[in-house]
Amino acid sequence: MLQFVKKEKVLPFKKEEYQDRVKNVKMSMEEQGIDVLLITDPANMNYISGYDALSYYVPQGVIVALDLEEPVCIVRLQDLFCATETTWMITENVIAYPDKYLWEPKALHVMDFIGDFLKGKNLHLKRIGLEFDTYFFNAHWYKSLEKCLPDSTFIDATSLVNWIRGQKSEKELEYMNIAARIVEKTMTNAINKIAIGERESNVAAGIYNDLIIGTGEYGGEYPSLAPIMPAGDRTAGAHFSWTTEGTYQDGQLMYMELSGSYKRYHAPLTRTIFIGEPPNLVKETAKIVIEGLNVALDKIKPGVTCEEVEKAWQTTINKYGLQKESRMGYTVGLSYPPVWTENTAYFKPGEKTILKPNMTFHMMPGLWLDGYGVAITETLRVTETGCETITKFPRELFIR
Template structure:
């Protein structure tokens, strides 16, 4: 039987999708764009609700200044698109062609677009008709992980009369502030993060196989109604603490060592990461002291996280606590980053990270959600780490993930 808590195939209301599209079109109008070709999986999902694993093959969402959108994918995705997407026409291509081939026919020929004898809908043709009359200004996400260089080259060479502009970040920035519907999905994801973390911590013991701990974590999250997240759980022994993006191996955890745990639940593609350092048996006194500094620095970030603040000011609040603890030599590239929608291979929302950095003028706004990290590893004076998903509401920061705070000793 289906899990009653599972994410719906189409989690966004018609009004939500319409609001998002209107916001994108307002940005397009401000830049004088006739058309946008979006290829970032997170942005396509944001505008259309298409949630599947088919993004390994390039997709293009054609967004004209007015009229219906058109979603170009492999033809075999027709059923999935029909089941999930309510606000875009579909144009499929066979495996002897690319998304660029179909898109160019829609944009340049403005007639029937065929792929393996399949005719694109009249709505798909009409949607782009106005945009390609004369010299079109077309936006392309040049830094998208979903846009191979060959595909971009094929598009631009196929329409040399068009003016091509990079619209990387146009939709991403609109995703920074979460609506009420999105905030509800984030809270569901956070509850799943806590379930997954709790299962991992419970499974940690002297001699426990690394794979068994990971399996317990993932299984618990899925059974609770979660999807596979953009990153799998990062669960590493002390010997590999410094490896940023590796996870479990073939070994066993041992008494007296630390275990690094960073993971996220996933609900309707929304993520709410958290992290903990777990000690097996006993933690060194210096690491227990470092846990207090980590917690104090985390709390300082919460105090600085206010609408209108700059990201560099938030980072400075974290660094001030670290400096006061005698660690003025220690610096991090950020103390957190924006999170929300994510598709493999990342939960960061794409192939870039919008971080709370020491040099960032990003303006903090209510509705933003962050993975806040207080990371003090390799300091020479003990190691510790704690992170949580935090939503900034009008009333202030809300810590969404509630897994046991440090220090955690098993």
């Protein structure tokens, strides 16, 4: 029989920080009239319990109840070891369901297992909050819960945990700074690799290599979003990646939006590159983007609303006859695929969210115009008196 030396469990945060998070969640639940909260977003599950595994393709959840001292993490039996190794709660609060709940989901579903658990704890007659609008809770799950818990009252608790995640702790900021160092190294190497005749897929491979190797001192993790790196006229699109057969050409524009990831914390960064001598149109557009970015960054400080930041950017580019319809920034930090946004506050018109110290954003002042696009972005932290960029990289149009 094989025997292994069991390592001591080391969590990304102290138990006390997790407990403070649970306390804040319960306070928000009480304010919203929620007695039980079922969390299915993997980033929110991680934030509350520490759970971290590639298991989010099957139903799972973390339950927070006002009547329970600790959260309860419910996962697939196959993932039980992953859960016990990464969560901070006592073993009894990590519960596994067998695979039969996955075999015929129209007949027997994981939500039946969760519903039976709630009934066993006499929590089924309470007001139950659900993350309705998330990638990891669908209509079938909801219908299964309704059928299993016909006497329950369900409340939309979408983003309840997300909003609590907004102001980062010192340890969270430390992880975001490490992610920033990873993406800076990756961006440098990627820009240096771009050359006439170089395959786009080769540059993409180098990006993945650098994101995972990390800084040397710190290794990286898989990011929540694949590298965005269109070239040529594809830069007019906001979310193209590389082409499988394409090679870089003289006189070609391209940009790269990347993020390092450390302990699931992200720090996105975007830079635009031109191969050869850039035309005046591209150079002038880049100058406008950088000017608008700088003006918006200067506007940020505690007490300012998100819409005021967006207006500073919009007013700047309006001087040049340009307008950006889409939001130009969003909260960022802890995340899992398919996105790295935290889905709460945005820099957009009408966004009344007031900025507070240690909120973190990806400021995304990209312009996608007729036939081309330019994007130069920063990840930032709101400070006590203004803001600072977590990403540290030359803010310019790069020429290869």
